Amino acid sequence: MAPIDFAVLAAYLIGTLLIGLRYAGRNRRSRDMFAAGGRSPWWVSGLSGFMTLKSAGTFVVWGGLAYREGVVAIAINTCIGVAGLLVGSLVAGRWRRTGVTTPAEFVQLRFGPQAVQLYTWAMMGMRIVSTGVALYALSVMLVALVPLEPGHLLRDDATGHLSLAVAIGVFGAVVVAYTVTGGLWAVLMTDVLQFIVLQLAVLFVIPLLWWQLHSGVPLAPVPETFFQPFSSQYTLWFMAGWVAVHFFLVGAEWAFAQRYICVPTERDARWSAWLFGVLYLVSPTLWLTPPLLYRMLQPDADPEQAYILASQLVLPAGMLGLMMAAMFSATASAISGQINVFAGVLTEQFYRRLRPEASERRLVAAGRLFALLIGAALIAVAWCVPRMGGAEKIVLTLTGMLLGPLMAPTIWGLLSGRIGTHTVFATAGISFSIGVLVRLGMDLGWFADSAPARWIQANPRLTDVLVGAVLPVVILSISHVIAKGPAPQWQRVRARIDAYAPTPMTTVDANDHAPARTVAISLTVTGVLTLVLIAFNDSGRTALLMFGAILLLIAAVAWRRVVRQLRAQHPG
Template sequence: MTALDYVVLAAYLTGTLSVGLYFARRNKTTTDMFTAGGGSPWWVTGLSSFMTMFSAGTFVIWGSIAYTHGIVAVAINMTYGIAALAAGFLVAGKWNALGVRTPAEYVELRFGRSALQLYTWTLIVFRIVTTAVALYALAVIVAAIMPLAESSPFRDATTGNISIVALIIVFGLVAVFYTLVGGLWAVLMTDVLQFIILNLSVLFIIVLTFLKIDDFGGLLASAPDGFFDLVSGGYTYFFLVGWCLSQFFMIGAEWAFVQRSLSVSSPVDARKANYLFGALYLVSPVLWLAPPLMFRLTHPGVDPEQAYILAGQWVLPAGAVGLMVAAMFSATASMISSQLNVFASVLTNDVYREFFNPSAKERTLVVAGRTFTGLLGLILVVLAIAVPQLGGAERVIISLSSLVAGPLMAPSIWGLLGRRIDGRAVWATALICLGLGVVVKFGLGYLNAVTGFLWLDDVHSWVSNNPQTADMLLGVVLPIIILSTAHSVSAGVAPGWERIGSCAESVLPTRQKSLKPIDTTPALVVAIALLICGSTLLLLIPFNQSAALPLGILGAIVIGIGFTTHFFIRRSAGEFHSRLSGQRNL
């Protein structure tokens, strides 16, 4: 990275912090802090949901699969889009119509307090650890391309680059700060900005890669066998279907995504947000996986996990590498901020207020929410720093989290759509799936050695050779079988179904049917961000004469989109005021 790259990265981080400070003034209540007062525009929520799926691991894992196996990586990621569309059609509107403050409140109403404890502490442990590992992965990736002078106090003497610990602290504290100060509004708006940065950097890499390739047809002909197949490398059609179902459970019931559905003003907006999320994921994988796909054709034989970063370094001019690093940070920061905000919400509303201070005023609860955000963020940063010392424990937790996600999320959706199951079905699903998962993933070899049963050796061999299929059976098929059985043997309506019905009915009178003022601030922030990004690309031209044409064209397009966005903001606001005046005259 050059000095110009550092300037671009520093400017981005400063802008992110500024957004958090700007939206701090909106956090007067816990509703503002944790659900954006129910006033988030549907398109902001949709873009935020899209970004919540990303992390630095996205570039490493999916970039590696794309580089190694080809188009199958695109096919797998498109299942996110199908899952998001299905979640929008089936559950997003129902979440918004419930009238609950948090997803944890729904769990308690529907399944009881014991289920709430199971969900809360299990998800907090697994999500904080997996997010910490993602932050560590981001620092490892970025540190590899950030050399520092010997005099720098942040230099790692072994590598000559910036210290991984220093990067974890800087990146972690930035994400924690804007989440703590700005609440969900800051999370949503920084996600939108991060969406812009991510796609801008990816488009730039694609354009410059195409310009650098002379014989594109010849490169396509040299692709490995099966590189353009929809399934390959152990990723079968059964895996794709199972992955789609597992992501439907995740998008439909993961607390960070449920929180997005609660942040908009109506069930219709909740569905529209998910439809936008899904539509983007049906298109975007082709774009952001194009760099490692093309890099495989031009540079076969490199480390697959480094494919994405190497593809960027190969074509990006000075200053644009900093933009790529900002994009990688933005992907992970979205994941961090989402988890911190949703779990701080649960700890504030469903633990602190429920058990320790039932009569707490909103001001006290906001302070508690910020305190929990800071504490969770501190734990996350410390865990990220400690990842190398965990001795593989973090890999075990991440492996287990894949087994927990389906068995916990599937009952939430089932309980939202069906009236029969109760808390016993939740516990049965979680314990059976987790127990069998631990045995299958970690105990088969030991049991085979102890008992000597030949059939155990066959099962162990099959699981080792088909890990993706085994995960789908344990995390998707088995929960559905258990819940179907529980639904069949249950008679009548579960008490929890009646409780959530009463909760939904109680909020109906409070939903205003009149026209509400249009909040133009989110769109204005987007317009300003586009103008700044476009101007930055133009300012990079004097330092990159060889890339002047693509920089100029892309910069002009981005600036044009920014001005167009600003124009429509003013026109929409004017049309609303005209309609409102007409309504008053009547």
């Protein structure tokens, strides 16, 4: 990375911090801190949900799969879009109608305090580990691009590059800082900024790689199945199961449920999920095209590094910094969303119950403290990953086995009253136990030579889907059929749904120009920055000029929207 790349990355990190400070004043109540006061625009919530599913793994794992196997990686991720559309039609509006402030409040209403304990500690532990590993992966990619001279204060003498601990600390501190200060509003608005940066960085790489392919260089052959949407491992049945897995994830995982809760109306919640679905139907083709094209240029590269190597090959000075900002964006969105949602759970479901007399100001302060502690925990996990010797993969595997078994009962309990607390524990316990046997019991003598073991070893991807999605549905279906009637807690949920009312919106609230202004400023700054980069490059100036001009034209449209909203707020 050149000095101008570091300047671009630093400017982006400072911008995210400024957004956090900008929205700190909106957090007067705990509902503002953890549900944006129920006033988030549906498109902001949808973009935030889209970014919540991103991380450094988006570039490493899926980019690597696209490099190795081709279009099948796009097909797999498109399944997430189908799941998002189903969530918008069946689940998202239901979350908003419950009138809860946090997803844990719904679990308390529907399944009782024991289920809240299970969900809170299992899911929080799982997400602290997974986001910590994602932060570590992001930092590894950065330090690989930053060699330092001997004797430099930030140099790791073992690698000759920037210290990994420093990179983790800086990236983690930025995310924690804007999440603690700005609450969910800062999370939502930085997600909008991060969406813009991510899409712009990818859109800039694609035409440059395309021109490189048509520049007369020899092209490497690709496998015969490279442009087919299915493979021996990723079959049509796997794709169907992948839709089911992400229907549970996007419909019930707390960071996503929070996006449906924070909007004004049931209709807004549905539109938020539909926007998520449409973006995931379209965007995988865009952000997985670079490793596909790079495979034709460099067939022997490390698949996990394909994305960053493709960027290094074609990006002019300064734009590699933007690509690193995009990778930070993806990871930061996942981290900040998890920090905020679990800080909200600890504040509303634990602190408020211990201190029922606490004022809103004290609740907001407690929420910020919990956010700080959760952030510190995941940074500590990221620091410890190099010392785990691969143990983090086992931890992620074990915790991942609980995701489907916990999410499926939530959606079932949101739509039907015929399951209760015992079903939640039975679904989680049985599915987790079988998952452990399937994942970790392959080497046991009495099981390793059996026909089921051989089938599992031959179909690992389909097995994951069967255990993570199909088995929980089977258990829930049996419980639903044998139930004598609705569970007692169902009446409390029905009462909330029947009492549903949209968030009251004043003229000022309905025409809040802050989200559109964030988009306009982001596009303007990025457009101007792109034009400035022309001075630092001897080649690629035409591409920079065209890209910068297009960004400024789109920014002008966004500014017109801001002006209209300002006039609507102050018609006089």
